[in-house]
Amino acid sequence: xxxxxxxxxxxxxxxxxxxxxxxxxxxxxxxxxxxxxxxxxxxxxxxxxxxxxxxxxxxxxxxxxxxxxxxxxxxxxxxxxxxxxxxxxxxxxxxxxxxxxxxxxxxxxxxxxxxxxxxxxxxxxxxxxxxxxxxxxxxxxxxxxxxxxxxxxxxxxxxxxxxxxxxxxx
Amino acid sequence: xxxxxxxxxxxxxxxxxxxxxxxxxxxxxxxxxxxxxxxxxxxxxxxxxxxxxxxxxxxxxxxxxxxxxxxxxxxxxxxxxxxxxxxxxxxxxxxxxxxxxxxxxxxxxxxxxxxxxxxxxxxxxxxxxxxxxxxxxxxxxxxxxxxxxxxxxxxxxxxxxxxxxxxxxxxxxxxxxxxxxxxxxxxxxxxxxxxxxxxxxxxxxxxxxxxxxxxxxxxx
Numbered sequence: 278x279x280x281x282x283x284x285x286x287x288x289x290x291x292x293x294x295x296x297x298x299x300x301x302x303x304x305x306x307x308x309x310x311x312x313x314x315x316x317x318x319x320x321x322x323x324x325x326x327x328x329x330x331x332x333x334x335x336x337x338x339x340x341x342x343x344x345x346x347x348x349x350x351x352x353x354x355x356x357x358x359x360x361x362x363x364x365x366x367x368x369x370x371x372x373x374x375x376x377x378x379x380x381x382x383x384x385x386x387x388x389x390x391x392x393x394x395x396x397x398x399x400x401x402x403x404x405x406x407x408x409x410x411x412x413x414x415x416x417x418x419x420x421x422x423x424x425x426x427x428x429x430x431x432x433x434x435x436x437x438x439x440x441x442x443x444x445x446x447x
Numbered sequence: 448x449x450x451x452x453x454x455x456x457x458x459x460x461x462x463x464x465x466x467x468x469x470x471x472x473x474x475x476x477x478x479x480x481x482x483x484x485x486x487x488x489x490x491x492x493x494x495x496x497x498x499x500x501x502x503x504x505x506x507x508x509x510x511x512x513x514x515x516x517x518x519x520x521x522x523x524x525x526x527x528x529x530x531x532x533x534x535x536x537x538x539x540x541x542x543x544x545x546x547x548x549x550x551x552x553x554x555x556x557x558x559x560x561x562x563x564x565x566x567x568x569x570x571x572x573x574x575x576x577x578x579x580x581x582x583x584x585x586x587x588x589x590x591x592x593x594x595x596x597x598x599x600x601x602x603x604x605x606x607x608x609x610x611x612x613x614x615x616x617x618x619x620x621x622x623x624x625x626x627x628x629x630x631x632x633x634x635x636x637x638x639x640x641x642x643x644x645x646x647x648x649x650x651x652x653x654x655x656x657x658x659x660x661x662x663x664x665x666x667x
Contacts, residue, residue: 293603293650294643295610297622302643305636309450387515394614401518414525422514422522429513 284333291330296391299323304395320392328385335377339370372443379436383429390425400424457637460628464638467624468645474612474620475605478541482548482605483598487587489549490556504553511550517611519543524615536617544608548601555597559590592665599657603650610646621645 291299303323307314314322343366351365352358393402404421408414492504511519520543527534534542563586571581591598610622617623625642629635 290647293607293647295607295622295646297610297613298625298639298643298646301635301639305639309636383513390515390517391611393517401515401521405521408525413529415529418518418522418526422510422518425514425518426510430509433513 288330288333291327296323296327296388297394299327300391300395316392316395316397320389320395320397324385324389324392327388328381331381331384332378335374335381336370338377339374340366342373343369376436376440376443379432379439383433383436386429387425452637453634454637456632457628457634457641460624460638461641463624463628464621464641464645467619467621467642468649470619471606471609471621471646472649474537474541474544474609475602478544478548479598479602479605481541481545482552482601485545485549486552486556487590489553490560493553493557494560507546508550508553511547512554516543516547516608517614519546520611520615536612536615537619539615540609540612540617543611544605547608548605551604552594552597552601555594555601556590559593560586562593563589595657595661595665599654602653602657606646606649606653 300320300323304316304319306312307319347369348361348365351361356364389399390401392399393405398406400421404417408417411417489504489507492500495501520540523534523543523546524536524539527539567585568581571585572578576584609620612620613622613626618627621642625638629638632638
């Protein structure tokens with residue numbers, strides 16, 4: 278119980294602090310402790326922790342969505358706890374979790390634009406440096422936005438489609 | 448680790464950081480108020496018969512949801528600037544966050560509108576209330592109860608999003624103040640740790656306050 282509450286509040290911290298600040302903090306910890314990680318690795322690490330904080334909630338909601346009667350029935354048929362998780366909870370929970378998980382993935386994909394602050398050149402940063410060269414901010418930014426949109430929109434559509442398909446009795 | 452932490456100068460800067468937090472909250476509240484109003488309009492657009500209004504709604508929602516918030520702020524700051532509409536970093540941050548919040552909230556409001564029975568509207572109309580009156584006195588109060596949780600969530604998001612202001616050169620919000628001080632003193636970790644604590648406190652303040660408010664408002 279204590280562990281549960283501690284984990285919950287720790288993850289809550291990662292959800293309540295701006296990602297930009299998390300990048301700067303972990304980046305400075307990296308240089309203070311002389312860990313020698315590249316900024317790319319730091320960015321991946323921060324995004325991974327941040328994603329984990331959100332994903333935990335999704336998985337929890339998924340497991341809770343499985344009726345406890347179903348699980349009890351499985352257990353009383355002689356399944357072990359792990360078998361119950363694998364054969365009963367997983368197939369049911371996946372249908373609840375996957376659409377939201379796709380949404381989370383897209384959110385993280387959009388949040389990657391923040392890594393420009395610790396000096397990684399990604400889509401937005403490189404379009405900004407093109408802007409300083411060509412002095413055409415509207416056109417270049419519109420193209421960058423279009424690229425983001427084309428990456429995100431089809432997957433978002435897939436997510437809503439799966440959600441509609443898998444929501445029971447709707 | 449041969450690095451000594453210097454917390455004293457960072458703690459001495461506490462008042463400035465607190466003022467930064469106030470500015471951050473101000474930006475978030477301002478853009479949430481605007482965002483909620485626009486989101487209501489967009490949700491109504493999505494139900495209207497006009498193809499143009501429905502188009503505006505879907506373009507706004509899809510753009511807001513499928514591009515990064517940072518891109519949206521950039522677009523307002525640099526993109527609108529090249530159209531001759533030069534906004535300072537403060538208003539362009541507010542516009543950017545408003546755009547983003549309105550897009551996300553419009554979806555929540557659309558779902559909320561669907562949950563209010565059509566029969567209530569018809570009953571009120573047949574009692575002689577005008578359409579705007581029905582919306583304000585019958586639909587809106589129930590709508591706010593349904594979307595209360597999404598609104599609080601979005602409010603926390605808005606607070607976190609204000610940190611993007613530093614990228615377009617805002618210097619007086621919490622992130623901007625912290626950034627400036629850490630650049631001057633090279634004490635990045637200390638200042639940003641304090642800022643992180645303040646952001647966490649702001650977010651907790653909003654969620655706890657919303658919980659108290661919900662219990663007072665929706666007790667029956």
